[in-house]
Amino acid sequence: MIRVGIIGCGRISDLHAAAYHHFDEAQIVAIADPDPAIRAMRGDAWGVAETARYAEAGELLTQGDVDMVEVLVPHNLHEQIAEQAAAAGKHIALQKPMAMDLDEADRVIATAAGAGVTLKIFENFVFYPPIQRARDLIDNGEIGDVLSIRLKSAAGYSTEGWEVPAEAMAWRFDPSRSGGGPQVFDDGHHKFASAWYLHGFPQTVHAFIGNSFNGVLDSPSVVTWQYADGAVGSFEATFSPELSLHGKYYGQDDRIEITGTKGVIWVTRGHGRMSDLAPVILYKAQRTIHMDDMDADWGVSFIKSGRHFVHALENGTDPVITGGQGRALLAFSLAAQESARTAERVAVEPGPPPAPTT
Ligand SMILES: NC(=O)c1ccc[n+]([C@@H]2O[C@H](COP(=O)([O-])OP(=O)(O)OC[C@H]3O[C@@H](n4cnc5c(N)ncnc54)[C@H](O)[C@@H]3O)[C@@H](O)[C@H]2O)c1
Incomplete structure (x- = not known):
């Protein structure tokens, strides 16, 4: 039984906690948060001793x-x-992005290694069943060689989704606490991780990063990149204030289109549920195959990611994602920011390849 402490019990923590419900191998036994009301609410909900x-x-x-x-x-x-x-000898699952800059990331990796503790950078999208299915389809050769990956995040609002606390937005809109904008630096991490999981690290990046809503939003934006094999990728982020979206979580949805030499894969959802299409659609040989045989609830990706780490600790295997992979994703994200600032194409540091998560 792995004994887990949750440090920071804000908006996202209840999806992390879901990994430990009805799970014999780990249990939340301690929490830390400076806000007494949050401590009481989460502590009661998770059965943590006062x-x-x-x-x-x-x-x-x-x-x-x-x-x-x-x-x-x-x-x-x-x-x-x-x-x-690390200094206290605890294994660590650190939410993404692992740090605000690469110096910080290097220190986190070195400190964890020096203390002999395992460091996971928490990324859930690579455990999202529709994205895992897309990776399986690619690995099985269903669409041939990958030529292009397009990721799209459409933010709007949801009347049935989460209420996000004002403070959770306040730090995101403050670059000294967030390290960068909410749509490309923060949420973009998931899209960059998804693209990496599907086709590895690119060689170069070129980005246009917007500045809207009095400078608090980094959109509309498009980040484009090219891989060593010539394939290309792109991530587009928009915020549409009058776009009402279905979904239990944030008022946002995500889509991916992967084009290969003989077929196309669409992942039709992410955070939300914008369409009634099957979560994964494969087109090949003049046939459209609608794949509905998976749990496409975004929350499932947190449960799978959390439990994967418990198993990694039990078995002494690598977490997904490792500190080195998290650092490489941060380097890519910062290269995109540099490209937008300089209006130049920027070389991307090569990073470790992605492991399958299924
Ligand atoms: N994987 C995802 O999809 C996803 C989604 C949302 C957030 N996140 C990440 O999760 C992290 C938290 O985001 P959130 O949306 O829950 O933010 P939040 O503001 O809702 O929660 C942060 C919590 O940390 C607490 N806190 C502040 N200082 C603390 C300290 N010194 N010790 C302990 N607790 C402290 C705050 O009181 C607050 O309750 C961020 O890194 C964010 O990028 C990831």
Whole structure:
């Protein structure tokens, strides 16, 4: 039984917690959050003893009886808390992006390695069943060689989805706490990770990153890239204030189109449920195959990612994603920012290849 501490019990934490419900191999035994109301709400919901609810991450790390912590705090605190966790000898699942810049990322990796603890950078989209299916279809040669990957994130609003606390938006709109804009730097991480999972790291990137809503939104934007084999990719992000979306979570949805030499794959959803199409559609040999035989609830990707880490700790295998992979994704993301700033094409550092997650 792996004993888990959750550091930062904000908006996203209940999807992380879902990984430990009805799961014999790990249990949430301690939490830390400076907000007493959040501590009480999550502590009660997750059955955490009152004596194991801490106001400070440092208290949980020194006093809590935990093997592993999930670090779910604003980005400017990622390095500090991950390093404290490593110093306390705890394995770490650190939410993405792993840090605000590459120096911070390097220090997190070195500190975890020096302390002999396992570091996972938490990424859920590579565990999202429709994206895993797309990868299987590619690996099985269903569309031939990949020529192009297009990812699209459409943000709007949802009347049936989450209420996102004002403070969770405030730090995202403050670059000194987020490290970059909410749509390309923050949410874009998932899209860059998905593209990497589907076809590896590209060689070059070229981006147009927008600036709207009094400078708080980094959209409309398009980030484009090219792989060593000549294939190309792109990620487009928009925010449509009057676009009402179905979905239980954020008011947003995502789509992917992958074109190969003999077929096309569409992943028709992500965060939300914008269309009634099957979550994965394969077109090849003049046939359209609608694939509905998977759980396409976005929340499932968190459960799979969380449990994968527990198994990695039990079996001594690599987490998905590793610190090195997380660093390479951050380097790609920062290269996109540099391209938008300089209006130049920017070379991307080569990174480790993706492991399958199924
Ligand atoms: N994988 C995804 O799809 C996804 C989605 C949302 C957020 N995230 C990531 O999860 C992290 C948290 O995001 P969120 O939306 O839950 O933010 P949030 O603002 O809702 O929650 C952050 C929580 O951290 C707490 N906190 C602040 N300082 C702390 C400290 N020193 N010690 C302990 N707790 C502290 C806050 O009180 C708050 O409850 C971020 O890294 C974000 O990028 C990932």
